[in-house]
Amino acid sequence: MNNNQPLLVIWWPKALDQTRAEEEGRTIRVRYEVLARSGDKLHGGDEALNKLPKDLPCLVLVNPTELGLFAVVPPKLSGAKLKEALPFLVEPYLLNEPEENHVSLWSNLPSHANGARLAAVLGKIRARSIVSTCTQHGLKLAGLSCETLRERTGSEGAAWLSGQDFILVDGIDTPLLTPTGQPAVLKVMLQRRLQQLGAPMIQLSSNDHAWLHSQVDGALGENKIQATDRAPVEPLPRLLTKSLLGADELRKMGMRPMANQGGLSKLLTPALVLAAVAVLGLNALAFKAERANAAIETQITESYTQALPNIPMVADPLLLIEREKRNLNAGLDTSNAQGLSALLHEVGQAMDQAPFNSMVDFAWADNTLSVRFNANVTEEQQGAALQKLKARRLDAKWLTGAKSNLPVLQVKKGATR
Known part of the structure; x- marks a missing residue:
């Protein structure tokens, strides 16, 4: 891949929007920008996926609501052993199984206590769907990342607007993501972040600062929110170094990661001749190997x-x-449909439209499961989840937590009357 070549950046839509377009026989429309490697915008807009340029390296940004971000203290492992341990390290935060996720570590939390790092979690099914669609439309996928992995350029916090989202990174906690269409939620989440111990001043570009000022009143403490003439966050092309999937994982999904093509054109013809000779000898071996692999599988x-x-x-x-x-050895009754694991499974299915990392914690007492969510779970999503649980003949209701204003979903054993 030529490092001086412009980069095509695509903001990928949510899984629900993609599925709906596919069911209706439509090609999904995406927000895109063509950027110089410095981050300067050359052009961009909103376009159907099949009409985007096919000759540029492509950086796909996963929707932030579909990427789980957690502050974790990694074990003292490295290499393959650390990679194998990561899915189980974040297992307490997730409703699905560890093997169903891609997990990666990033050093985006330099001010966090205990040496914590940022763990990014992306479902394998979602990753496979995105890569498959890119392959189908002939895009040259160079990396799969997310905008919430961007880092601030200075010691202060950095915030910016991206589509329908307001994003804040400050280095002391996981990135903050709130919808721009919910000013009340934005105000509460921003106030909470500003009140954290050691929270730095937040910098925004002049345009974003003006928008934020129009959405919230002076109760936030304007002395901690400043406008700046230059972007307080690293340029998007830097996310090529923060791919959620490695080259090996992309190959397993059928995508060939782009390689540096400089100086290869002169060697192409002799390489093809040698390759043709080698193929004749390898075809027989490949045929035997495929038959053996098929028998083993x-x-x-x-x-x-x-x-x-x-x-x-x-x-x-x-x-x-x-x-x-x-x-079985632990004596677990996996067929007990009223157990804790079964109720967690039901809640996970009922909250399938909620943001991916919206669950805060859960508790189990007196045959009752209480799951606390972030404030970014809308009333519409709460109502939809309640209907699904009641349709499953479960006694469910939403409460306001006693220790916070966060919504709590309470599900009890037994059928509703």
Whole structure:
């Protein structure tokens, strides 16, 4: 990939919008910009995915509501061992299984206590859908990242507007994301961040500062919010170094990561000749290897089906079998539909329209599950979740937490009357 070539940046829509477009037979429309490597905007707008330039390296930005960001203290591991441990490190924060996520670590929290780092969590199904669509439309995917991974350029906090979102990064806590269409939520979340111990001053560009001033009153403390003439956050092309998926993971999904093409044109012809000779000899070996692999995969599938006939093989079969063995050894009743795990599963399905990282914590007492969410869960999403749970004959209701104003979803064992 030529480092001087302009970069195509695409803000990917939410999964619901993408699914709706596919069901209606429409090509999804995306917000895009073509940027110089310095970050300067050359042009941009809103366009159908199939009409975007195919000759430019492409950086896809996942919708921030679909990327979980958590402050974690990583174990003293490195390399492959650390990569294997990361999904289980963030397991307490998630409703799905560890094997269903891509997890990566970033050093975006230099001021956080205890040496915590920022863990980014993206569902494998969502990542596979995005990469597959890019391949379908011939885009040259150079990286898959998210705008909330951008870092401030100075020691102060940095905030900016992006589409329908207000984003704040300050280095002491996970990035703050609030919808611009909900000024009340924005005010509460921003006040809470400004009151944190050690919270730095927040800088915004002049235009964004004027917008923020028009949305909230003077109760925020204007002495901690300043306008600046230059962007307080790193340029978007820097996110190429913060891809949520590595080159190996992209290859497994059928995408060939772009490589540096400088100086290769003169070597192309002799390389093709050598490749043609090599292919003749390798084809026979490849055919034998494919037959052997197919036989092994068939044997694995048959063995797995015999061991766990009612459980779909969504991850490494050995890991799934080992998990079932641990559950049986621990005496867990996995068929008990009224247990804690079952209720958490029901809540996860009912809150499928909520932001990906909106859950704060949960508690289990007196056969009652209480799940606390962030303030960015709208009343419409709360009502939809309540209807789904009641349709499942579960006794559910929304409460306002005693220790905060955050919404709490309470689900009890037993059917509703």
